[in-house]
Structures are given as structure tokens and as C-alpha cells.
Amino acid sequence: MPSHLDSAQSTHAEAPALTASQLVDLVSKQEREIVNLRRQVAWFQRQIFGQKSEKRHPEPEGVQGVLGVGFDAVPGTPLPAKKTVVAGHERERKPKNPNDGADESTLFFDEKRVPVEVIAVPNPDMELLKPDQYEVIGEKVTHRLAQRPGSYVVLKYVRPLIKRSDTQALSCPPAPVGVIEGSRADVSFVVGMVIDKFDYHLPLYRQHRRLDDAGVKVSRPWLTQLMQSTVALLEPVYDAQLDSIRASRVKAMDEVPIKAGCASPGKMKTTYFWPIYGERDEICFTHSPSRAGDHVRDALGLSPPDKAVLLSDGYSAYSSYAKQVGLTHAQCWAHARREVYEAKDIEPVPAETALAFIAVLYEAKAHIRKNELSGAHKRARRQAHAKPAAERFFKWIDKHFEAQGFLPSSPFTKALNYIRERRAGLEVYLDDPDVAIDTNHLERALRVIPMGRKNWMFSWTELGVKRIGIVQSLLVTCRLHDLDPYDYLVDVLQRVGQHPASLVEQLTPRVWKTLFATNPLRSDLYKRDERR
Template identity: 85%
Template structure:
């Protein structure tokens, strides 16, 4: 008969036959299983009944959530608020609006075309001109849309023959951004924006073109996209060089299915987004999650006093040790470990979350008052560093007390923090380092959003193209640059721009040099309609 220790639930008869050490082992094993099952049940309850956000909302006293999960409940009696004395008055009710706001504009007049429709006054038809006068007008705006917004530019080039020499003369057709292509730059950029900013795959764009009466092939759209990305690649490379030169960089990884590993099975590859201190980001791509790719993307040299900010993945710390730079750890990831254990050890987890919340309160003051440099460092030293030291001391005391099972999720969370203590403390002494990688995670959100629409990339080359375009689009957003205006301009400049000055075409530098007078498509010359 096999040992009861190998059975998940020994019978009472088998339990009686166990020695004292075996009973201790059995109890510890069952306790670990109970903790693990409680964690799983708490996770399922949170998915069904609880909030998915990691924001802390302390439950009102006396309110019990469904199946033990807390939720924001509306109390029967309102909470006391500020008392305000107002004079007695009669309030006139507002008339019911018909949905058209006549006073405020909800659009940018410089960017949205407006067509004016005159609405005749029927009373004017019954009166002679000398019987009334127009004293003003009222304006109502309504948002409208045409089935398709495509336009065909028809270039008419006169062909002449000189009478004296009989020579024929005709001006050449304007050069497009893609050689020998019938696509105007406005169409090319619109296709790129639709695919990467609004996640509209090319096959859907093809269907929309067909519905608008434009007959082109889907391979033509694919080839057009590849040729466009090839022109943008030097700009991407220049932006990546700028990020590599940053003293402080943040890095993360996000999976994407690209290429086929076997018939009917996609291969898991990875984007490694890198965020520089000048608010630039590049989505580098690699076929795996191996640590060697970090060296390939960041290089084997770094600026003086360089800092790499990341989550707890071990390849980042290995790279930092190899290069000799400082490795800063993300507090948001540390907090997440504690938050996910709060259903198992609520009292202790709440205490830990309170310590971390105090760190973020100090950071919020810095953000609100826009503190920089020495002022930012002084505030962190005075208000965040003592909190962090008390928290680390609190963690050490709990481990010394040996009050938790080794398999407890909360103990694992505390161990995660204790092992990364030095990295978590880096930001306290360096004003150029962020408290977490949330700024990077917000920027890389375009990849998970895109995956919900296009699911995967057929090839690894296609995944690299996604990274190139998203790097430029997201950086445009970070610098408040209109992606459409930017791409229309740089696609017309890049083929004639000196290769040594290609950095001028990155969104950050382009905003200073060219944004006030960007190159436009011929579409904006308003050609005559046929």
C-alpha cells in the first residue's frame, strides 16, 4: 500500500497509523493546499463579483459584500457633508434640449470641414423686404458623416506642341511618396492610422473601399503598407538611438503571436518596449523572452550613472550587473503582489498597502506641484524615504516572527519586496527615476488593444513593422503631435532628407522644427470637382 502522504485525502484509518513526524508533514501539506484553494476561490470571486481595478476602496463599516467580497455599497442614509447656508429663492427649470447645443462648439473649427445649410424663415415669404429686417441669426451644429471619405485626385497635364519646332511638351505627373504608386500620401497615411491607431485590419479597410466604389486588391494594400513602413524605418532607428543614449530607461516585455511554429500553431514572440527620459518609446521585437535580447536592444555600453527601471523579471537585473548600471525596481509590481494576496491575509495585506499608499501620496504631491530636480529629491527624502524605511523594517519583522506558511501568497509577496529592496529604493535618491513603470505600461497599451482586433501577425517581419509604426504613433501622442499631420509630412521629407540628420524627423524633434508649417497633400489644394 502506498504512503498516505502521497494521497490528497488519507482515510481516518490510514491517519491513525502515521507517526508524529508524518502527521506534522501531512498537516503542513493540507494547510498549504487550503491556502492555495482559498487563493483560487478568492480569485474567482473577484472575477465574478469584485472589482478588477487594483484601486483601494475601503469598505464602509457594517457592509458585507457578496460571498465575502467587498463592494461599493450605497448606504441607506447619506453621509454627512458640508453645511452650506443659501438664501431662499425660486429655481426656474431648464427647457428640454433637442440635443443640439447652439452655443458651444464640440469640434475644432480649424480641422473639421463645415458645410453651411441655410434654413429659410417661412414668415419672410409672406412679407415684403421693406416690412422686416434681419437682426441676427441662430446657429445649430450637427455632426454628420458621409458613407465614404475617399477622394480621387485627377491631375490634368496639358500636352502642347510648339509650332516652330513641332516638339511635344507635357509636365510629368507629381512624384508620390511610393514610387510608381497610384496612392496619394493622404491615402497611405490614412491606411496606416486606421490600422495601427484604430486597429482596423487591412481586410476590413479593403471591404470599406469596395463599399465606397473603389476597386483595388488586398495584396496591393499589403504591399503599400510594407513600402510605407520601409520608409519609416530609418526614423525608428534614429529614435531608438536617442532612447539608448538616455540616462534613465524603462523596459518591459509583452507577448505577440507572430509566425508559425508548427502547422496550425502560432509562435509566441515578444515586444520589448523601451521608454527613454525624453518621452520617446520604441517597440523592439525578438523571437523569444531570453535575456540575450535585452543586451541586443540596449547595447553593451551605457551613459554615466545610467539607470534601468523594470519589473522583477530576472533578465533585467542580470543585464544591469553585466553592464554595471543601476537597476531600479517598479513599486507598482511590488504592490500588485501584495494586492493579489489581500483576500488570503486581509489584515496584514491592508497594513502593507497602507505603507505603499503613503509612498504614492508623496509622489502625488510631486506631480501636483510639478516639482523638478533638487526640489523633487528633497520632498522624496523628507516624505517618502522614511515611509519606505519603516515599511522595509516592518517586512523584516514579519519574516523574523515566522508567522506565515512558506507557501502563503502574502509571504511570497513580502519576499518579492524584500529581495528587491535595493532596487525599490533607487528612486528615493534619484529625481530622474520614476516610482514605477506605469508610464511605460500606459504607452504599451496599444499592443494588447490591437491584439483584440488582429489577434496575431502572420510573420515576424509583420510584427517588427507593427513595432516600428507604433513606436512613432505612441511617441506622437506623448508629445501632443497629430499623427496624421506628422506622417503626411515626414513621408514626403524622408527620401530627400540627409541621412545624417534623420533624427530631425523623429516626433520629438519634428515638433520643434516642422510642426508649425508641415508639408500637406495635394488634397488640401482643393482641386476643382468634375
């Protein structure tokens, strides 16, 4: 009777032997699978334990600590504490406790905008003395921040009704006209509702609950209808701002997903915002139902300005549009760097070398920003420092591809290939001072969409998404121009109904800042506070 060992040997004997080429293919396949799994594990570890920032912090040589060696062996000494020289000895200066009740030399609020209520604190020693036994020589002041929950105000307009003695005719002035015809909402309430929802991401149902807690009884549908009417008034201003961005020679563009509309019962559709950033610090969030490349053409148009440049990431829709209309397509170095950074955990040594090359480019950018260079001076700095570094980096990439020192499917090789294929677009900014090195300015501006998406999750209709884009375009542009969105919207909502349609561009934040910001229209509530 044959043993199990004999059976196993006979089975192996019957199995066909692999050829050399088959073995090579098998090993290559397993290597690719191992690299892919290592990349996935590294990504999960970074998400759970690592830092989300892509900042590079190279360790100074010789400072890295070693297991088993005491911390006192690490070179470097802490910075000395500030000291005060007193007769006979030195005393360390202790930080002042802001809560010790002492006077405050600098205010932490704007006295022109924050109402202050004065509370007199009696001195108990004064009660034991007669007025002629003491003298008030000064006072000390302490400020504390307070809050009233749901601070709403009702404006009560009292209009006298008179009857003339001679003609017996009745006369009464009309009620002030509101920004929403027939609505009982003052412009201050309308703007506060808009900013709470879109700037501070407070949904309407929470605002409704806060109103109810404050003793104001209104319906949820009333808030929704009020929001819709308000955004309808702002839409012409948004359209004028989009026209201004389209006329910019240099534009940056990206796409960000958002849930809108029902794809099927219980499932939302994934649609996209396509934010466009103009060269005059304006942004518009255009919306489309998909990520198809045709939407880039619909958003930017087919007639770009002379010598136009579009700055974007490596998505092929942008390069296709650039070829179609004949403009220059600039590529983002931050996205190129991200590809290398994500491969750092798999192949750290070559990835660190590549990141060091890219760091030189950003050192030039930091010098330009610090010294506020522009125009020819900015271009000269890039040509003298960034361009030679970029050329060395691309030569280094070509050298490594020629040596074939990397696995064909490794993440680092893919990152280098991503950069090499986009070399022409990545070098555009070196010769054009108006083009940024990356799209980080756009990424910062569009951050309101992911932040809001975590609060209101989705929009039930695509029309609702369009309204989100209109309001966020104006609010973010206000922030870019250091404007208070509240002051801006209170003024614009009162002007837009009477402003000539041909001059609607004057109401965009960029132009409004120069024309109306010094003397904006106010709410009657503001005028009442001034009288007080």
C-alpha cells in the same frame, strides 16, 4: 461470520500509525493546498465579479453600511444642488439639455480641421411678409456632427500637352511624384491607411471592404504591398529613435507577448515585444522570438551611458543585464504593490496595512505631480516624505518575518518576500529625481499592443511583427508629444526620400516637433481644400 464493522476495525488496526512529524507534514501540506485553492477561488471571483482596477478605496470609519439598518442611518449628507435665487423663493437650476436646439456657446470641434457645410433654414414667417415689413436682427446657429461613409477622394491631375509652333516640339509637365514610386496612392491615403490599421486597429481586409463600398476597386494585395513599402520608408526614422533611447541615462523596459509565425500546423509561435521608454518621452517596440534574457542585451547594447539606470519589473533578465554592464537597476513599486493586492482576498488585514504603507509613497508622488516639482525640489520631497515611509514599511516587513506570523507558502508572505528581496531596487527612485516610482508610464504607452492583439490577433510572419513595432513606436511617440500622427506622417513620408541620412534623427517625432511642426508638408488634397 464477521460483521462489516469488525472488518473495518481490523483494517484500521492493521494500518500503521502516523508519527508526530508525519502528522505535522500532512497538516502543513493540507494547509498549503487550502491556501492555494483559496487564492485561486479569490482570483476567479475577482475576474468574474470584482473590479479589475487595483485602486485602493479605504472606507471612512463609521460610514460602512450595516445589514438591517436603513440608509438614512449612514452618516453624511448629499451635496446640495445648485440654486438660483429669484425674488420671493429659491429655484433649483436644471441642467441644460444639449439637444434642445438652442445656440451653442462653445464649439465641440476644431474649425480649422473639420470641414463645415452651411445649411440655411428658411423662416416660414418671412414668406408671409414683404421685405419692408421685417428686419433681420441676427441669427441662431446649431451644429450637428455628420459623416459620409467611406469618404475617399480621387485627385485628377490634368497636364496640358502643347506643341510649339516654331519647333513643333511637344511639351508636357511630369506627374507629381508620389511617396511610393509608381504608386497611384496619394500620401493622404497612405497615411490614412496606416493610422486606421495601427492607431484605430482596423485590419486591412475591413479597409478593403470599406473602399469597395465607396466605389473604389483595388485589390487586397495592393493594400498589403503599399503598407510594406510605407513601413520600409519609416524604418530609418525608427532606428534613429532607438539610438536616441539607448543614449538616455534613465530607461524603462518591459515585455509583452504577441503571436507571430507558425510553430506547427495550426499553432502560432509566442514571440515578444520589448518596449523601451527613454527619458525624453520616446518609445521603441523591439521584437525578439523569445523571452530569453539575451534579448535585453541585444536591445539595449553593452555600452550604457554614465550613471545609467534601468527601471523594470522583477523579471530576473533585467537584473542580470544590469550586473553584466554595471548600471543601476531600479524596481517598479506598482508591480510590488500588485503582489500585495492579489493577496488581499486571502489575508485582508495585513494586506491592507501593507497597502496603506505603499499609499504614502504615492501620496508623495501625487504632490510632486500636482505642484510640478522637478530636480532638487522633487528629490527633497521624496526624501522628506517618501523615504521615511519606505523605511518604516521595510522595518514592518522584517518584524513580521522575524515573528513568523504567516504561513511559509501563503500569497501574502510571498508578496512581502518579493518586496524585501528587491529593496535596493525599490529605493533607487528616492535618491534620483529622474527615476519614476513605477513603470506605469511605460505600461500606458505599450497598451496599443494588447489592444491591437485583440483585433488582428496575431501576425503571420515575424517580419510583419517587426513592421508593427516600427509603426507603433512612431505613433505612440507622437501621442506622447501631443502631435497629430496624421500631420506628422504626411510630412515625414514626403521628406524621408530627400532627407540626408546623417540627419535622419530630425525626422523623429521629438525633434520634428521643434523643426517642422509649425509648417509641415501637406498633401495636394489639403491644398485643394484650402483653395475651396
